[in-house]
Each structure stands twice: as C-alpha cells, then as structure tokens.
Amino acid sequence: MSDCDRPNLPPCLRSFALRQLEMQHAHLQPPLMERAGQAAADWLLPRLQAGDRLLLLAGPGNNGGDVLVMARHLHQRGVPLHLVWLGEEARLPGDAAAALQQLRAAGCPLHTSLPPAQQWDWAVDGLFGIGLQRPLQGQYAEAVNYLHLYARRILALDIPSGLQADTGYPTGPAVRAQYTLTFLSDKPGLWTGAGQDHAGEVHIAPLLDTLSVTDGWRLDQLPARLPARPHDSHKGRFGRVGIIGGAAGMQGAALLAGRAALQLGAGRVWLGGLSPLPLDVSHLQLMQQPADTLCTQALEALVVGPGMGLEHAALQLLQQSLHSTAPLLLDADALTLLGAHPALHTTVQQRPAPTLLTPHPLEAARLLGCTVADIQADRIQHALQLAQQFKAWVVLKGAGSIVASPDGQWWVNGSGNPGLAVAGMGDVLAGMVAALLAQGMAAGDALLGAIWLHGAAADDAVAQQGGPIGLSCDEVITAARSRLNRACY
Ligand SMILES: NC(=O)C1=CN([C@@H]2O[C@H](COP(=O)(O)OP(=O)(O)OC[C@H]3O[C@@H](n4cnc5c(N)ncnc54)[C@H](OP(=O)(O)O)[C@@H]3O)[C@@H](O)[C@H]2O)[C@@H](O)CC1
Ligand SMILES: [K+]
Structure with missing residues (x-):
C-alpha cells in the first residue's frame, strides 16, 4: 500500500470540508437534516427502556434542526x-425552519425554556454543532x-455543544457526553x-x-501489515536499528527505546550512549556502539534523542546524524x-532519506517558535x-496524536488513554517506529502503525488492569508485541 492510499481508515x-459536502448536497432528497434526525431517532430508540424519561434540547441553528426532526420521528x-x-x-435557517413546521404539524409539544430540576434517563444535546x-x-x-x-446519559448530536469540531477544545462551557452520534x-x-x-x-x-x-483520516487500525516471516529467516532480514541517547542520569530512555525496538x-539493535550505559540484563541482546559510529553505519533506522541531553556533545551528534543515509527519527532532546x-533546519529539509519528528506540544512549540497554547x-x-517546513513525517503527540505527512495529509489517532502520560x-x-522501519515499512506506515499500536497496547493493558494508574513502559511494549503479531498473523 502506498503512503497516500489508505481506503480502510x-x-x-x-468544518470547511463538511460545508463543501453540505453545499454539494443542498438539493438532496430526503435532505441531510431529515436523514440526520432520522438516524438519531434510529440510534436512540433501541437503547430506550420503558419508562425512561427523555429530554431533548434544540439550539438556534441546524444542530437544533436535527433535534426537531429527531423529536418528530420519536x-x-x-x-x-x-x-x-x-x-x-x-432567525432559523431554512432547513431548521421546515423541521419546526413539520414538528408542529405532527403535534409534538415544544417548550422554550428549561424544565425545573428533575432527573432524566437520557438527554439529547442538539444545542450547537x-x-x-x-x-x-x-x-x-x-x-x-x-x-x-x-x-444520567447524554447523547450529543454531531459534536458536544461548546466543543470546537476542528480542534477538540471547548470555547467555554461545553457538554460532556457519554455518546456522540456524528453526521456524515x-x-x-x-x-x-x-x-x-x-x-x-x-x-x-x-447519511x-x-x-x-x-x-x-482517523487511525483505527494498523495501516499496513508486515509480511509473514519465512521459516528460512535470519536476523539480517529484520533490519538494523541504532539509538543515540542516554546521557548521564537518563540512560533508561535509550534502554527503553532499545527494548521496544x-x-x-x-x-x-545498537545503543550509542552519551554516557556509559548499563548492561540491560533482561535484554542481553541489546548491543552497544560508540554513538558517532552509528551516524555512519548502514542502518534501516536511526533514532536520535531519547535522554540525549542538551550538552555540546549531544548537539554534535545531532549534526552528524542529519547526514546519515538511514531513515532518521528525531525525538525528545534532539527536537529541543x-x-x-535554526541553522540546522535546512540540513533536515534537504536529507535524501526520510526524516520523522515526534514532538510533544512543547517540543513542537520550540520548533515553530510559538507557545504550547498556540500549538494546542x-x-x-x-x-x-x-x-511541510521540515519535509518530514511528523507526529504531534498528546491525546489524539496528529500525524502529518510531508505532502500535506493528516491522520488523528483514536487509540490510547491517559495511562500513557508518564515518563518513558x-x-x-x-523504538517501536524504528522496529517497523527496520522490518521494511515505509516511513509513513511505520509512524502511523507505531502510533496506533502504542495506543492500542496501552488500551489493552489498561483494560486488563482495570484502569490507567501506574501503566508501565514494559507492559505497553509487551502488549504492543502481541497486537502486532495478531495483526500480521
Ligand atoms: N454540515 C452538514 O452537512 C450537515 C449539518 N447538519 C447539522 O447542522 C449543524 C451545523 O449547523 P449550523 O451551521 O446552523 O450551526 P449550529 O452549530 O447549529 O449553530 C449555529 C447557530 O448558532 C449561533 N451560534 C453560534 N455560536 C453561538 C454561541 N456561542 N451562542 C449563541 N449562538 C451561537 C449561530 O448564530 P450567529 O453566530 O449568527 O449568532 C447560528 O444561529 C451540524 O453540526 C449538524 O448538526 C446536519 O443537519 C446534517 C448535515
Ligand atoms: K450538539
């Protein structure tokens, strides 16, 4: 599968694209709003139990119109x-005005203020979309x-009211729903x-x-599979990974990346430490090399940054690594x-081999010279x-990681949970991205695949433990290995 062709996601x-769709289908029969309201009624009906108390809230625009249609059907x-x-x-838009007329014709009672305080089994949020x-x-x-x-339960129509559909941040007060039924x-x-x-x-x-x-696209599965391994295999078939990092006090970062790879x-897998690295007794097969030789060694993936520190030696290694002919993943301190x-930016842009950047919002802000609030x-x-600026594959980490390609495509990841918000x-x-690169995946597939696997593995581990508290790096690595095997075999 090519990097651009992902029909299964x-x-x-x-919003701009949804508005285009809306315009293209302005004369559709039945109209989109009728379809949306009907779909919402169809969604809720089988979930209602006899005697359930149901509240529907409709707002001033077409999101409200969807609720008016839904109410008529119910x-x-x-x-x-x-x-x-x-x-x-x-001030009602045309489709919502028509929905109001039809609702009245159907004899459905309509109120124009909130009811007194009382419990509702279900409420439908159709205030704003x-x-x-x-x-x-x-x-x-x-x-x-x-x-x-x-x-007790809130169903938001299209998007919880108050939440911005493009950014995932509320403008102010915003509904927290148990369910969202989103249209188109x-x-x-x-x-x-x-x-x-x-x-x-x-x-x-x-609709x-x-x-x-x-x-x-939303990333909800591995976008590319690894081929089945022939019986007649040897370790040389599955690639060479170099990892540069692990300055004094942060050796664990390099070891964790190595274990994951x-x-x-x-x-x-070779580690190139900025300080002497301890032997990883649970992973004796992790090898070591002087960090600078990894910059010139033939590799299928070179990772630079985990626990690398910001000292002059780290900067020198970063500079050398930019000339590596291997796909290069820059993480953590390498991004800082x-x-x-900025003098290094042109060298990154001009690299003939793929570059992958994995910033969290603060690292992204440093790269773009803005604030975390701007990024978010x-x-x-x-x-x-x-x-675009670095001609690189990028993942902007954080809840719902965003992956962007050098040619302007983007994906949002749907896997993962707050258990991942810990060091390491x-x-x-x-290390996971490097492993997929080493086994022959293209840069985009490796990044997308690892992002999804990392989240899905955390979801598996959290489901097993009953919650996200104390999720460990080794649990995620083990669960990711299992997910990868199950996806490919
Ligand atoms: N796209 C599609 O193809 C389809 C779309 N459909 C549905 O339509 C929804 C989009 O409808 P929409 O454009 O009418 O917007 P919506 O969210 O109802 O609100 C706009 C109204 O709110 C107002 N307003 C805004 N902010 C406000 C605030 N803070 N406080 C107070 N007022 C505020 C604003 O007025 P104004 O800013 O002019 O004052 C305007 O009157 C979409 O989410 C989906 O549910 C479906 O039917 C299926 C097909
Ligand atoms: K809504």
Whole structure:
C-alpha cells in the first residue's frame, strides 16, 4: 500500500470540508437534516427502556434542526419526550425552519425554556454543532450545566455543544457526553485535544453512500501489515536499528527505546550512549556502539534523542546524524536542540532519506517558535506546518496524536488513554517506529502503525488492569508485541 492510499481508515473531515459536502448536497432528497434526525431517532430508540424519561434540547441553528426532526420521528413512534427549543423563529435557517413546521404539524409539544430540576434517563444535546462561533453564555451555558446536573446519559448530536469540531477544545462551557452520534463523517475534534473527554463513545451516521470530499483520516487500525516471516529467516532480514541517547542520569530512555525496538521485531539493535550505559540484563541482546559510529553505519533506522541531553556533545551528534543515509527519527532532546539551532533546519529539509519528528506540544512549540497554547489551539494545522517546513513525517503527540505527512495529509489517532502520560512512553514509541522501519515499512506506515499500536497496547493493558494508574513502559511494549503479531498473523 502506498503512503497516500489508505481506503480502510474512516474519513475525518474538518468544518470547511463538511460545508463543501453540505453545499454539494443542498438539493438532496430526503435532505441531510431529515436523514440526520432520522438516524438519531434510529440510534436512540433501541437503547430506550420503558419508562425512561427523555429530554431533548434544540439550539438556534441546524444542530437544533436535527433535534426537531429527531423529536418528530420519536413522537410519531409514540415515545414520550420533553422537547426544549432555545432558538428564535425569525432567525432559523431554512432547513431548521421546515423541521419546526413539520414538528408542529405532527403535534409534538415544544417548550422554550428549561424544565425545573428533575432527573432524566437520557438527554439529547442538539444545542450547537459545527457552527459554534463563540463561548456559550446565558441560557446556553445554563443548559449545559442543567444537562450535567440532571441527565444520567447524554447523547450529543454531531459534536458536544461548546466543543470546537476542528480542534477538540471547548470555547467555554461545553457538554460532556457519554455518546456522540456524528453526521456524515468522523471529526478530528472528537478525538484530539480535550475531544475524547467531551465526546464519550463516538458513533458515525454517514447519511450518504459515498463522500465526495476528502480531508484527513482517523487511525483505527494498523495501516499496513508486515509480511509473514519465512521459516528460512535470519536476523539480517529484520533490519538494523541504532539509538543515540542516554546521557548521564537518563540512560533508561535509550534502554527503553532499545527494548521496544527489539520486542517489536527489529533484527539487531545498537545503543550509542552519551554516557556509559548499563548492561540491560533482561535484554542481553541489546548491543552497544560508540554513538558517532552509528551516524555512519548502514542502518534501516536511526533514532536520535531519547535522554540525549542538551550538552555540546549531544548537539554534535545531532549534526552528524542529519547526514546519515538511514531513515532518521528525531525525538525528545534532539527536537529541543533542533528548535534552538535554526541553522540546522535546512540540513533536515534537504536529507535524501526520510526524516520523522515526534514532538510533544512543547517540543513542537520550540520548533515553530510559538507557545504550547498556540500549538494546542490547532493541532492539525501545526502538525501540517511542521511536516511541510521540515519535509518530514511528523507526529504531534498528546491525546489524539496528529500525524502529518510531508505532502500535506493528516491522520488523528483514536487509540490510547491517559495511562500513557508518564515518563518513558515517548522513548518506547520511538523504538517501536524504528522496529517497523527496520522490518521494511515505509516511513509513513511505520509512524502511523507505531502510533496506533502504542495506543492500542496501552488500551489493552489498561483494560486488563482495570484502569490507567501506574501503566508501565514494559507492559505497553509487551502488549504492543502481541497486537502486532495478531495483526500480521
Ligand atoms: N454540515 C452538514 O452537512 C450537515 C449539518 N447538519 C447539522 O447542522 C449543524 C451545523 O449547523 P449550523 O451551521 O446552523 O450551526 P449550529 O452549530 O447549529 O449553530 C449555529 C447557530 O448558532 C449561533 N451560534 C453560534 N455560536 C453561538 C454561541 N456561542 N451562542 C449563541 N449562538 C451561537 C449561530 O448564530 P450567529 O453566530 O449568527 O449568532 C447560528 O444561529 C451540524 O453540526 C449538524 O448538526 C446536519 O443537519 C446534517 C448535515
Ligand atoms: K450538539
């Protein structure tokens, strides 16, 4: 499979692309809003139990229109419900105005203020969707608060109200739903940043048979498989990995990257320490070389950065590594050094072999000369900017990691959990990418594959332990090995 051709991943569209779709299908019959409202009613009906108390909240725009359609369908099927519409008739967009008329014609009761305090088994949040322009205030902020206080389960339509569909960050008060039913396609804001904390379990109602617009994808599986290993194999077939890092006090970072590379299948792994590295007695097959020789040695993957420190020797090694003919992954301190030495940027851009950058938001901010808040305010845009600027494959780490390719494509990762937010997990990821490169995957496939595996492995380990507290690097490595084998065999 080429780096550009990933038909099996769910498409993920930002608002501009959704608006294009909306325009292309403006005259569709039945209209998109009718399909959305019907899909929402179809989703909820089988989940309702006799006697459940159901509240529906509709906002002033088309997200509210979806709820009006949903309410009509539920009412026509005899479901008791309490519908609140917080809009102005004179300002309703066309489709939502039609939905209001049809609702009235169907005789479904409509309220225009929140009910007194009482418990609801289900509440549907249709206040705002992708048309959110500013922080929720007044009656809309009160409605969000009401939902959190009185609804046992919240179903958000399209996107939890108050959350930005493109960035995954709230503009102000924002719904925290248990479920989100999103229309037409997946949306990055449901996965990246704070998105998963607001969206809950995401379900997609495609509404159309095919999507005529593309933007990005959600990573929900390994995008490429490794070929089955022939019986007649030897270690030379599975690649050579070099790892430069491990300055005094941070030797563990290099060792963790090395362990991950070995256990994910690399044939041979050499560590090049900036300080003397201890023997890893549980992984005696980890070899060592002087760090500078790894820069000129023939390798299938060279990782530079884990625990490397910021001393002059580290900078010198970074400079040498940029001339390596191997695919080069720059992580951690190598990224901080790169951010501090713009003179090196051109050398990175001009590398003939692939370069992969794995910054967390602070490292990304250093590379781009901006703040973490700037990066987080638009993670996709900044990942794309880094990829273009350095002509590199980039993963911007953090909840819902964003992968960007040098030719302007992006993916949001759907796997992973807060257990990964501990020291050492980045080193493990770097080693995993190197292992997939060493076994012959193209740069993009190796990066996407490792990002997904790393998260999926953490999800497996957390499911086994019952929660994310104290997740260890070795657990993630072992679970990732198991996932990789199961995906390929
Ligand atoms: N795309 C598609 O193809 C399909 C889209 N569909 C649905 O439509 C949704 C998008 O609809 P939408 O564009 O009408 O936006 P929506 O989110 O309802 O809100 C806009 C309204 O809110 C207002 N407003 C904004 N922020 C505000 C605030 N903080 N506080 C107060 N007011 C605020 C804004 O008014 P204004 O800014 O002009 O004051 C405007 O009146 C989409 O998410 C999906 O559910 C489906 O039917 C299927 C197909
Ligand atoms: K909503």
